[in-house]
Structure formats: C-alpha cells, structure tokens
Amino acid sequence: MLLRFADWLTFQVLALDPKSKFGAAVDFFIYDSIKILLLLFAMIFVIGVLRTFLPQAKLKAWMEKKSGWGYIFAALFGAVTPFCSCSSIPFFISFVKAGIPLGVCFTFLVTSPLINEYLVVLMAGFFGWKITVLYVLSGLFVGILSGFVIGTLKLEKHLVADMVSAELDSHADKQILGFRNKINFGFEEAVEIVRKIWVWVLVGVAIGSVIHNYVPQDAIQALMQRTGIFSVPIATLIGVPMYGSCAAIVPVAVVLFQKGIPLGTALAFMMAVAALSLPEAIMLRRAMKLRLILAFFGITTLAIIVIGYLFNFLQVVLIK
Numbered sequence: 001m002l003l004r005f006a007d008w009l010t011f012q013v014l015a016l017d018p019k020s021k022f023g024a025a026v027d028f029f030i031y032d033s034i035k036i037l038l039l040l041f042a043m044i045f046v047i048g049v050l051r052t053f054l055p056q057a058k059l060k061a062w063m064e065k066k067s068g069w070g071y072i073f074a075a076l077f078g079a080v081t082p083f084c085s086c087s088s089i090p091f092f093i094s095f096v097k098a099g100i101p102l103g104v105c106f107t108f109l110v111t112s113p114l115i116n117e118y119l120v121v122l123m124a125g126f127f128g129w130k131i132t133v134l135y136v137l138s139g140l141f142v143g144i145l146s147g148f149v150i151g152t153l154k155l156e157k158h159l160v161a162d163m164v165s166a167e168l169d170s171h172a173d174k175q176i177l178g179f180r181n182k183i184n185f186g187f188e189e190a191v192e193i194v195r196k197i198w199v200w201v202l203v204g205v206a207i208g209s210v211i212h213n214y215v216p217q218d219a220i221q222a223l224m225q226r227t228g229i230f231s232v233p234i235a236t237l238i239g240v241p242m243y244g245s246c247a248a249i250v251p252v253a254v255v256l257f258q259k260g261i262p263l264g265t266a267l268a269f270m271m272a273v274a275a276l277s278l279p280e281a282i283m284l285r286r287a288m289k290l291r292l293i294l295a296f297f298g299i300t301t302l303a304i305i306v307i308g309y310l311f312n313f314l315q316v317v318l319i320k
Helices: 002-013 021-051 056-065 067-079 089-097 102-114 117-127 129-152 161-171 179-214 217-225 228-239 246-258 263-275 278-284 290-318
Strands: none
Touching: 002 021, 021 089, 021 179, 067 102, 067 129, 089 102, 089 278, 102 129, 102 263, 102 290, 117 129, 117 246, 129 263, 129 290, 179 278, 228 263, 228 290, 246 263, 263 290, 278 290
16 A cells, blocks of 8 residues: 555656656655654554563663573564565664663664575575575674674663663653553654654655665676675675665576676675665664764674675585
C-alpha cells in the first residue's frame, strides 16, 4: 500500500517520469521516508509499552549478567528481522533506551540488514547452499564480533544524552500502572523521539535515494576488476556509503561474480552495502556522537574485509 501511494504521489500527482532517474529517486525517497518514520513510531511505541511491564533497571541488570548470551540472542533476532540498515535503527534506539548493553544493541544493528529469510532464498538460488550457509555464519560472526568489540570499549559516554542516556536514568525506576497509562507512555515516548529524529531520517533517505539511483554499477564493477589483491577492501569501502537492502544487492553481487570478480570481493561489497550506509550514519548522528559512529563503521568494515578475504581463500574449494 505504501509503495502504491508513493508511486501515485510521484508519478501522478507530481507527474514525474517513471523512467527517469530523478523520478525513481523521488519515488524511493517518498516510500522509504514514510516506511522508516512509521516503523520508527510503531516500534518505539510497542517497546515503550513493553518497557512499562519490566522496569529498565531490572532489564539492564538481567542483560548484563547474561551479556555473553545477549550477543547471540541479538544476532539471531537480527537474522530473522527483514530490515535494511536504516529500518533497523528504530529497534536499535528502542533497545538502547530499554537499557540493553550498547554492544548487544550494535550486534542487532549489524546483523539485521545482513541476514534475513528472503536473502537466504536468493543466495541459495544464485550461489548454492554451501556458500549461503557460510555467508549466514559469517554475518552472525560479523555482528557478534562488532558488537562485542564496541561493548568492550565502553563507549556509552558517546551516546547523545538527551536522546538516550538521560532518559534511561529518568525512567529506570519509574513504575507505570494501568493499561491506559502504559499505552499513553508508549505513545508519548514515540512522539518525542520521532520529533527529535525525523529531520535526520529525511536527510539520510534523501542521500540514499541519490546514491541508489545515480551511482553507476558499471563503474563499480570496472574499478574492482583492476584492483587485484586489494579488491576486497576497495569493494568494501565502495559499498559502505551506498544504500540498499541485501535483497536488492544480491543480484548485483551475482553479476560481479559472474564477470570474474572473486567471490569474497563480491560478497564483501554486498555485506558493506547492506550493513552500513551514509544515510544510516546520518540517522544515527541524532542518537550518538561522531566518535561512536566512526568506531561502529570502522570495526564492522574491518570484520567484513576479513570475511571477504576468507571467502576468496575458500573459493577454490567451494566453487567447482
């Protein structure tokens, strides 16, 4: 329904050419903006209501005692949520506000766009089950490792106080009684956060729509073919600022592989596009300071590069 509304507004009301890059970019912007803002509101509302049934102080204490398992649970939960890097941000913010350790929250943020059920089906059809299973395990590893490193570095001080940290303290021991009061609490919290972050969402999606529709695939392919042993880090760095879902980027990775790009290089590009993006960084800027964003991007990028080299090493064994 949202897609039909975006198409109607773009191509009928605004009368833009559906075959033009500009028309496609505007359609992408309208659809993703509405989708992410609605998702942001809905998830913060739902988790806000759920939080009233379990005080944040108790939730935080429980997760900290089992933080080792927390990374695994966050990675598995991320694997079954079909979100892109930007759509997973509402969950991330809600989890941080609920007092879940920062590293565990980042594990979800990385894993959610990397792995999902339709990606598994697509990859199995294009690459076969052996590569697909290894990719899923690698995605879980990247998410858990990235979250664990961030959690170990104790970077909570780099969260934006008025968005997350201060509210954790103010609501930690607050008990809300009555179902109507719980609903009101969730609604008010969702309104408050969306009011703070909506501009960043629109800016991020706008940049993503331009990258999605104007960055030429042929240029990326030609560059990766000429870089030899450095193709993995270059492919990853090219993919980091780009914006797209893993399902959309799988066919691109297949084309790159079929054109002679090593398997690990193609998958590293796909993982970087799915897990990290410039629009995601812009949206996260409202909830955290630049240093934490850079740490998140840097650690995740390095983990993806390692996975890319590993797949290139295993390519001879896996591809017959």
